[in-house]
Every structure is written in structure tokens, then in C-alpha cells.
Amino acid sequence: MKHIARKRFGQNFLTDQQVLSDIIQVINPKPGESMVEIGPGLAAMTRLLLEGLDQLHVVELDRDLVARLKKNFDQSKLIIHEGDALQFDFATIPVNQGKKLRIVGNLPYNISSPLLFHLAEYAEQVEDQHFMLQKEVVERMVAEPGGKEYGRLSVMLQWRYHMELLFIVPPTAFDPPPRVDSAIVRMIPKKEKLPCKLPLLEQVVTKAFSQRRKTIRNCVAGLFTDQQLIDVGIDPQLRAEAIPLEHYVALANLLDLNPSN
Numbered sequence: 001m002k003h004i005a006r007k008r009f010g011q012n013f014l015t016d017q018q019v020l021s022d023i024i025q026v027i028n029p030k031p032g033e034s035m036v037e038i039g040p041g042l043a044a045m046t047r048l049l050l051e052g053l054d055q056l057h058v059v060e061l062d063r064d065l066v067a068r069l070k071k072n073f074d075q076s077k078l079i080i081h082e083g084d085a086l087q088f089d090f091a092t093i094p095v096n097q098g099k100k101l102r103i104v105g106n107l108p109y110n111i112s113s114p115l116l117f118h119l120a121e122y123a124e125q126v127e128d129q130h131f132m133l134q135k136e137v138v139e140r141m142v143a144e145p146g147g148k149e150y151g152r153l154s155v156m157l158q159w160r161y162h163m164e165l166l167f168i169v170p171p172t173a174f175d176p177p178p179r180v181d182s183a184i185v186r187m188i189p190k191k192e193k194l195p196c197k198l199p200l201l202e203q204v205v206t207k208a209f210s211q212r213r214k215t216i217r218n219c220v221a222g223l224f225t226d227q228q229l230i231d232v233g234i235d236p237q238l239r240a241e242a243i244p245l246e247h248y249v250a251l252a253n254l255l256d257l258n259p260s261n
Contacts, residue, residue, distance in 0.1 A: 013041050014106055014132065016173035023184060024048045026166055027104055027130050034095040038085045038105030038115075038131075041065060043072065045106065050077060057093050059085045086115055090122045100127035109134045109178070113153060116141075123160045129187040130166075138165050138183040145244045152209045158245050159194065159201060161187040194249040201252040208240040208248065216240055220251070228254060 014020060023045065029035060029052035036057040040046040042065070050056050050073075057079045060066050066082045081088060085105075095101055103126060107115055112133050119129065133141075136149075142163050143149035157163065166184040171177035208219050217226060217236035226236045232250035234243055 012106075012109075012174040012176060012178045014044055014169075014173055015175045016169075019169055019173045020044055020048060022167065023130070023132070024052075026184065026186065027102075029053045029102075032096055032099070033102055034093060034099055035102040035104060036090065036093050038103065038107060040069065041106065043069060045104070046073075046078070049104070055079060057081060059083065059088050061085070086111060086118055090119065091125060095125075101125055102127050103129045104131070106132040109137070109180075112137050116153070116157060120157065120160050123189040126189050128189075129161075131185050131187070132169065132182050133185060134178075135168060135181040135183040138185045141185060146242055148241065150241045151212075152205050155205045155245055155248055156202065157187070159190075159196075159249070161189055163187050194246060196249045196252040197256055200255050201248060204251045204255060205248055208243070212240060214239070216243060223255065224251065 027049070029049050031052070031054050033053060034057075035049065035053055036059060037046060037049060038059050040058040040060055046056065046058060046069075055077055058069065059081045060069065061082070061084050063082070066080060069078065069080050090101065090103070093101055101122070103119065119126075137153075140149045140151060140153045141157050142165050143151070143154045164186045166186055169182040169184065171179065171181065173182075204220070204223070207223060208216060211219050215237050216229065216234060216239065219240060220229075229236045229251075232247055232254060234247050234251075
């Protein structure tokens with residue numbers, strides 16, 4: 001029986017065999033690796049991943065799809081976790097000694113940003129991540145300072161990951177076709193992040209991008225003086241989108257030194 005894609009789960013199933021082949025090639029699954037797929041859906045990618053792995057974990061929310069997966073796969077090879085990826089504890093996936101977790105998936109576009117932030121909590125336990133996302137989201141993730149795509153998502157993810165847009169996937173590769181282009185992104189956790197406290201970086205970045213049309217001086221008024229901005233190398237007349245990651249880290253560390261600000 002044909003599964004009808006559910007809008008509330010953001011379901012768009014990848015059906016293009018060439019695109020699937022291209023994705024598997026960049027992921028390059030190998031025996032002995034610990035991998036989890038988020039949202040396996042109709043298992044088009046799941047089957048191909050299992051050809052290279054001893055075992056694959058999947059996280060799926062849709063009960064009908066979970067039932068289908070249980071029916072169609074050997075559950076000693078495919079370990080199914082029924083539930084919401086936004087709530088899932090990825091640290092519970094077992095990994096072989098000396099290995100880290102690899103995470104892949106065609107992420108639901110309606111929860112992509114909160115899911116990326118949830119996954120970032122596990123970055124130190126992760127080898128790499130390969131995701132299909134809305135092209136616009138990937139462009140924001142990898143954006144350099146100076147463009148309108150550069151924002152909170154760019155800064156917070158670039159603090160944790162090296163990221164690369166690998167290739168574009170057209171709507172025709174899906175059933176049903178989404179209204180936007182998609183893209184494959186590779187995310188590799190940084191072994192050495194710029195040192196700062198995450199909550200303070202989050203506070204600074206959220207404040208900085210709260211009013212994108214205003215200067216950084218106005219956006220962070222109450223947190224920093226003009227002189228403090230200048231001292232860390234920031235022109236107070238710039239907008240938030242023109243300021244690189246390292247300067248936001250410097251502001252977070254300044255806030256750490258002066259918590260009364």
C-alpha cells in the first residue's frame with residue numbers, strides 16, 4: 001500500500017536513483033562504523049546505506065513508516081528508534097571503541113534549524129554529518145560575513161563545525177516535489193573551537209541579529225559600549241551581518257569578564 005506523505009511531518013521522499021547514488025558516494029558508509037539516519041521515510045537511502053554497513057540505527061516519528069521498516073528489514077541489522085529526533089538522545093547510540101557517531105538524513109524542512117541546534121549538543125561525539133536540507137538553509141549555514149544569508153545560524157554552527165555545500169538537488173528528485181531546491185551539506189565538528197562559553201555566545205549573537213537593519217552599536221546597546229566594540233576590532237557602525245565569527249567570540253569572552261554588563 002502506497003504511503004501518503006504527511007505534511008505535518010514535512011515528508012518529501014527522495015526517489016531519484018542518481019541523486020541517491022551521489023549521496024551514498026559522499027557519505028561512503030563502511031563496515032564497523034556507527035551510523036544513525038534521521039527520518040528514513042520509505043527507506044530509499046536506508047537500503048543503500050545498509051549495503052556498506054554492518055548495522056544502521058534510524059530515528060523515525062511516523063508510526064506507519066516504523067511498521068513498514070519493521071516488516072521490510074532484519075531488525076538485527078536495522079535498529080529502529082521510534083520517536084521525535086528533536087527529543088532523541090543521540091549519545092545512546094553505541095559506537096565501537098575509538099570510533100565516533102556518523103549522522104545522516106533527509107531532514108524535515110519544517111524543523112531543520114531547531115534540529116541542527118539539538119544535534120550540535122552532541123558534536124564532540126560525532127565524526128561527521130551529511131544532511132539534505134532546503135538549499136536556502138544550507139546557504140545560510142555556510143555563508144561568509146557580508147551577505148544577507150549570514151546570520152545567527154551561520155555563526156552558531158560555524159563555531160562548532162566545518163561545513164560545505166556539496167551539491168544541489170532539484171524538486172523533481174522527490175515525491176511529492178517540494179517547492180524549493182534542496183542541497184546536501186557536510187558538517188565536520190571542529191576539533192578545536194574558538195574558546196568561549198556557549199550560552200554567552202548565544203546571547204551575544206541573538207542580540208546582534210535581533211534587528212538586522214540596525215548597526216551593531218544599536219543592537220548590543222546595554223551589553224557593550226562603543227569603546228568595547230572598538231577594542232575587540234569591531235566598527236560600531238557595521239551591521240551584524242558584516243562581523244566575523246571570531247569577533248562574536250571576542251564579545252562573548254568580554255561579557256564573561258564583565259558579567260554586570
